[in-house]
Amino acid sequence: MRRQNSFKHSLRNQSKGARTESRNCGGIFRGLDSSLVAYIASKLGLKVQLLHVSMENQPETEEAIEASEQLNLPLQVDLFKDSDVENTLPQVIALIEEADPIKASVGLPFYWVAEKAAEARFHVMLAGQGADELFGVINAT
Numbered sequence: 489m490r491r492q493n494s495f496k497h498s499l500r501n502q503s504k505g506a507r508t509e510s511r512n513c514g515g516i517f518r519g520l521d522s523s524l525v526a527y528i529a530s531k532l533g534l535k536v537q538l539l540h541v542s543m544e545n546q547p548e549t550e551e552a553i554e555a556s557e558q559l560n561l562p563l564q565v566d567l568f569k570d571s572d573v574e575n576t577l578p579q580v581i582a583l584i585e586e587a588d589p590i591k592a593s594v595g596l597p598f599y600w601v602a603e604k605a606a607e608a609r610f611h612v613m614l615a616g617q618g619a620d621e622l623f624g625v626i627n628a629t
Contacts, residue, residue, distance in 0.1 A: 522616030523555050529614055530561060537610070538563040541600040543573075566604050576600070 530536045538559075540552040544567045556563035573596065580595045581587050598615075605613055 520616075523559060525614050525616045526561060527559050530559070534612075536561050536614075537608070539601050539604055539608075540565045541568065541597050541604065543568055543570075564604065564608070566600065568600060 526536050526538055538552075538556050538561050540549065540556075540563060542549050542552075542565075549565060549567065552565065553563060576596060576599060577592060580592055580599050583599070584591050584595045601615075602613070
């Protein structure tokens with residue numbers, strides 16, 4: 489309960505800069521963590537608009553659509569092609585300052601989400617990155 493209250497307090501403080509009429513965004517990539525963050529934010533009174541980015545024809549897109557319907561939150565889906573990866577990857581590598589394939593595979597969807605959020609003029613971005621630890625999902629054995 490203490491962890492939950494701390495999270496709520498932190499989320500409220502972090503979102504204070506958002507104007508009331510602005511849309512706040514929780515990005516659903518694949519997991520429960522982002523869904524939990526988005527759901528809690530909506531229950532705290534934030535206006536949540538979900539973003540999902542993925543490659544075309546991936547099952548995770550259907551999972552994101554299903555999750556947004558269950559959460560009763562609007563979802564914007566943006567799908568990318570192999571050519572988009574080829575075009576964007578040099579920019580991502582320049583930003584992460586390392587040609588590490590693992591870091592690039594994490595950076596690429598974040599780059600696309602940030603790009604789409606900027607286009608939509610979102611003022612606050614919420615993501616579930618790291619929430620596994622917060623919600624106690626990781627079994628450290």
